[in-house]
Amino acid sequence: MQDTLVRVFVVAAGLLLCPRDNPGVEEWDDAVDEDLQKHEQMLLEGEEKLMENETSEKGIAKWERDYLWYIWNTFSIISIMRFFRKFLKRNFKTDLEETRISPRRSPEVSLPDVETLQSFYAQCVQASAEKMLREKGFLEGFANDLLEAMRTVCENNGSMLIEDFQMVKERDIIVHFAPCKPYSVRCLLGNNPVSDPLLYMQVCGQIKLLKEEKVPNGCPCQSADADDMVCLVHSESDKAKTKVADAFNGPLCSKNTPFLSKSKITRWFQNTVKQAWAQISHKYEFELSIRYVETPGALVVRFKSGKKINFSLKPVVKFNTEAHFCITPWSSRDVDTFWVLSLSVYEDRLLEHLSKRLPVNSCRDQILEIAFFLHRRQEALTGKTALKDIHFKMALMHLLLAKKTSQWQPNFATCRLQDLLSFVEESLKRKHLTHILVGNPLAEVTGLPKEICRAKPVNLFHLFVEDDCAYKNAVMHFQEMFQNAHMLIHEYVVQPRAVLNICYAS
Structure with missing residues (x-):
């Protein structure tokens, strides 16, 4: 049976x-x-x-x-x-x-020789950089005018205050904001118990909203409607005691928490930009619109001639004088109160520190700018991916530590560019790229806070471990970028006039 x-x-x-x-x-x-x-x-x-x-x-x-x-x-x-x-x-x-x-580069595809690469860098990459510098002056003046109108809008609604701004790149502007009194913020570094790719690929923290409150002493003169009251016990010079408490459900905080919500900040910032633009749009002969709803401050200026300029206006909260918390894409709602700590100032400082020992006129800047150019050009063709400039910069710093100083001579530009792309390709294959600063005690030479130098190392490619779709898009982007590199470089060097507009458009 x-x-x-x-x-x-x-x-x-x-x-x-x-x-x-x-x-x-x-x-x-x-x-x-x-x-x-x-x-x-x-x-x-x-x-x-x-x-x-x-x-x-x-x-x-x-x-x-x-x-x-x-x-x-x-x-x-x-x-x-x-x-x-x-x-x-x-x-x-x-x-x-x-x-x-799986990322596999075609073995028959190779980079041009050193002379062709240097000619491409001088005629296309540098020319594009000079064009962006001219646009920087325009964007700086326009951002100043727009932010002044945003300050007026914020004064009327009383939620947050727009402070100063800073151009960290030619088309990348960060805007510091802070809460109105009696509120203040406290930045906290820590790990989230929720499992999310964002927390493994960046240094994250929370921004707690605090409120200064009076400590009641039982006297009616401290009541809310006691402005016209004369107290015989407490003189005007006597200051009421205050305490700082967590502002649960405060302005732009996540529900039932005292922590600022990234989604609410995004909506607030975008609405403020729209209201400010409505006040000053009559002074300009172009259109301003938001490129991505999910990203705060991703803007585009469209002229009547058809020309357009993409730039970003990012709301940030100061962590210290050199670092700030910002909002990045590729994160879920489970980490709506966790912000990414930007370490770009320390990264650039380390890059300069490593470059001091290189030969004069080394190929470091050349290959990094070419990689940036090819990456952005591919983004203009196929769209944005999770692969960013920071990944190429981080790969370069790893190579600077691994290669001898004599291998960075100008005549080694093609070899080093090949090494850079191969390093990124291998990192994509392993889905692992370590941030060179976080968890590295030697990074204290850059002035990086000790709690970050001693923190657990982060994997900048951890998102690809969790998200197969993002990984597939990044791999396809990189493969097409490398395959198109040889054609783009040769076409520009052979026919510079025909490709001039293409390079400027990117």
Whole structure:
């Protein structure tokens, strides 16, 4: 009886896991039908024989038991074969998918020689940089005018205050903001108990909103409507005691917490930009619009001539005089109160420190700017991905520590660019790129706070471990960028006038 139940279970599992309408297993169904027909014929022949020989009831029972044993064994074997066929098919599809998105560069694709690369850098990369410097003056003046209008808007609604701004790049502007009195903020570094890729690929923290409150002493002169009251106990020079408490459900805080919400800050900042632009738009002959709803301050200026300038106006909170908390994409709502700590000032300082030992006119700046240019050009063609400039800069700093100083001569530009792209490619393949500052005690030479130098190292590519879609897009982006690099560089060097507008447009 137990053997029969086991066989019934195997048959049922096989039929459930491998339904009849699944393509590729119809041949097994045909085989089953043929076996059943044979067994039915054998049953008829057996009945005739039994009728003729008039066998005993004991013999009939034994024959039926043998027949059932034969049927169940046949079904069990077929079901097991169909089950393993389905299992192997699924594994095969998974292996194909992993192989398809694995970063593999074509071996026949190579970079141009040093002379061609240097010519491309001088004629295209530097020319584009000079154009962006001219645009920097325009953006600086426009941002100053726009932020002044934003300050007026914030004074009217009384939620937050717009402070100073700073151009960290030609098209990247950070705007410091702070809460209105009696509120203040306290920046906290720490780890979130919620599992999210953002917390493993950056240094994160929370921004707690605090409120200064009066400590009641029981006197009516401290009540809210005591402005016209004269107190005979407390003189005007007596200051009421105050305390600082967590502002639960404060302005722009996450629900039931005292921590600033990134989503609410994003909506507040975008609405402030729209209201400020409505006040000053009559002074300009162009349009201003938001590029990405999810990213605060991702703006684009469109002129009547068709020309456009993309730039970013990012709201940030000061951590110290050189670092700030900012809002980045590629994070879920589970970490809405966790902000990324930008270490760009310390990264640039370390890059300069490592470059002091390099030869004069080294190829460091050249290859990094070319990598940035190719990356941004590919983004203009296929769109944004999780692969950013910081990843190329971080890979370069790893190479500066690994390579000898003599290997950074100007005539090694092609080799070092090849090394840089190969390093990024290998890091993509392993889905691992370590931030060179975080968790590195030697980074204290840059002035980085000790709690960050001694923190747990972070993997800048941890997002790719968690998000297959983001990983696939980044791999395809990198592969196309490398394949297009040779063509773009040669086309510009051979026909500079024809490609001039393309380089400027990027």
